[in-house]
Amino acid sequence: MVSPRGFSNLLSSARFAVRSASSGANLEKTTVAQFDLSAYMVDKAHLVNAALDRAAPLRYPERLHESMRYSLLGPGKRVRPTLALASCELVGGDQAAAIPVACALEMLHAMSLINDDLPCMDNDDFRRGRPSNHRAFGEDTAVLAGIALHALAFEHVAAATAGVPAERVLRAIAELGAAVGPEGLVAGQIVDIESEGKAVGLDVLEYIHLHKTGRLLEAAAACGAIVGGGTDAEVERVRRYARHVGLLFQVVDDVLDVTKTSEELGKTAGKDVASGKTTYPKLMGLDKTRAFAEELVRKAEKELHGFDGAMATPLRHLARYIADREN
Template sequence: MTKTHPTNATNNSSIIAPAATTATTRKIPSFSFEAYLSEKADKVNRALDEAIPLQKPMKIHQAMRYSLLAGGKRVRPILCLAACSLVGGDDATAMPIACAVEMIHTMSLIHDDLPCMDNDDLRRGRPTNHKVFGEDTAVLAGDALLSLAFNHVAEKTKNVEHCRVVRAIAELALAIGSEGLVAGQIVDLDSEGEKISLNELEYIHVHKTSMLLEAAAVCGGILGGGESTEVESLRKYARCIGLLFQVVDDILDVTKSSEQLGKTAGKDLATEKATYPRLMGLAKAREFAGELARKAVDELSHFDALKAAPLYHLAGYLATRQN
């Protein structure tokens, strides 16, 4: 059974861990997931720190480092490392692209917080990038992180067939372009204040959130030497947990405070933005999250259970997270 983080019983906002409810009969190995998360996050943080030294021009590198090294769960790079390991690779192989994914994710947060987008003042418990460095520098910091991400993969990935590196770069680029993250963002912006369907909401979040998580898993699988069937299973798993991440995010937005979340709480409600609790109701949104978690776990059923343990537990962690 998945070991989950303790929750506050009084707020009734926890979601059942998928390993406890999935239809699969596989026994999930005992695994210290908290220790795993801590170890991998430390590795990722060291690699990110080394990837962007403080150098001239000082202001742009300070702005890049301010947001990139601000903490966070490092879910995307850890997912990338876990996927690589699952198919027989190691951390050193996947670390450059794991860092690239986090650079791109950070870019998306910097840009998403801008006044012309979601206009937010708080991110990861600190003032947003544009509040500290100004809007012009924030835009450029995001641009610089995006370009550095691809340079980092191409330059730092070692001992991998070139065709696999190219495949991974193409996958990552697709996930964030006009058919990926940008598509989700533009539809999200156009939908503000409008009544949209659940299908339209899912389109937004599959593109805006899920596809980068999907790319993290798929790229880890590709660079780790995974077969096409293994990579596709990782894709389906990650698409489920990507949507799960967003559903839980929507739930937390209406059940937690800004202090608990490290970002502005209740903002979606205040701006009448479409969310899963708003369209489905809170209870149904929780049920949907549980269903996504179970589907994600089922995609791991034909992998070695011990090697897949981090991904089993990651699904449970995302389903029950409190911030």
Template sequence: MIRAMHNRAPTPRTRVSHPRSHRALAHVSAVATAGQVAEVHSAPAFDFEMYMRDRAEMVNKALDAALPSRYPEVLVDSMRYSVLAGGKRVRPALTLAACDLVGGDMATALPTACAMEMIHTMSLIHDDLPAMDNDDFRRGRPTNHKVYGEDIAILAGDALLSFAFEHIARDTKGVPADAVLKVIMELGRAVGAQGLSAGQAVDIKSEGQEVGLEVLEYIHHHKTAALLEAAVVCGALVGGADTATVEKLRKYALNIGLAFQVIDDILDVTQTTETLGKTAAKDLAVNKTTYPKLLGLEASRKVADDLIREAIAQLDEFEPARKAPMVALAHLIGYRKN
């Protein structure tokens, strides 16, 4: 099914993920601990909700420290407004989990994890602009350009993108220079003309047109899966993984990345604006091609389930307790409600 295509006013300082996400986390935690997920059945009890809460707090504190308020305040406050706005912190959690999975020290992966969230936040700021998706709400509150204006929002996104690479290069300690260079290369590719930007461009030009499944997969692989791929691969690289292991984890990430966007398409037509924290039914309003539109809801749900199952299969060689976070993260993506 999946094809690897490499050619999507300052807040309180230690804010954790959005409260509505706790229901999804609790569901995944219950699945993991009750032994209903075969892949982690033999693992010790694993509290995934606590795991995600701890990782979110760790990342939030690191982001807050990395981006202190300073001159010019309007730009930095705009950056902080969006990057500290909460969210589940799935991408940094994947980076930290992948590093830990291959035996690395999570502290060494924290700058890379923060960079993932900075770049993801940049993509949200720019995606919400009137020239793109023209959204008024993100994570349950006004979008960046609604608060700071379009001009500052664009600059805040640009600044977050450049700062992400600076943060990795300057603050990653105890990792060989060639590994750091590979991390920067992977992340650069994920954002540029072979990744998020490419997916966004094709997505924009496809609005109002009838496109097939191949083009839709291209959009989702590049717009969404590319950054999730980078999050996992970069965590593994910082953790010292060999090439074979990195490629296995790349397949895991590509599968969950596509599943993430399939679920996003489903949620857009099945959930409310309040539940999503962003405007619901946007895809329908602009006549955008989505998985439910092409395949229907039931078939789309099966596609997502199959992708999650294929992703988890890439973790077979790892011991159950060690892979439990990444198995649970895959299920979080598959069962999320916002």
């Protein structure tokens, strides 16, 4: 489960500058307001964890469900579900409408991590400070748990979403499918595998990360806005915000991989370099990579201009949190 310690680098009670739109005007003014992102994320994570526990109960066959729950309910920041809930509220929706989508996103994310760690993929023995799923339950059970989580994600959105027009639910399901399918996460994964040990440029590297990591974050924001009743323009704006944040997430991952220890990361450090993968620090150097991360934060924040300032505050600071995270 998530604890506040996972967000210690945020300086919980620090004062942040928050840009908020003036009512009925095109001008924006800068105000200073207190926002505790750590408490906000922990609150959302507890809400999602409780919903996940209900959505994937322990039942027969026990070993399969234990494996599913091991990855689904293990330590994690719940960034994708939080992004969905915040985006729903950003467009004026009730977060309750986005809880099933938030759970589905975490199910799909857990599935992707199970797959990513398998010996035929990244071959990693640790995830989030614990043995990876296949090390804890065996490769056969891990593969089946991933398949089960993938199926459960779509079933859950269809069956558990209440009070939302059917066309919005259908649109969210299509968004999730596109995010993990042959034009989404899987596409990024296969290009990543094919690029190992090869000299690839920034264009290929960006494609990998926008699909392998960014596409699910993009879907989180878009789905939240969709079920929350956002207009097409609003959905596209939060999608672009999340696209920048998704690329930012991987850029920071690349930096952490070469600057942190395995103990600090909760997974094997230096794995990308050892496997011959191309990374942003490898192509750009650390200083330029960090500067690129700052540029992505600014672009993400720009997409939030014009939304209600108070409702946009969590997303502004979520982008900054991803840029400043330590694991």
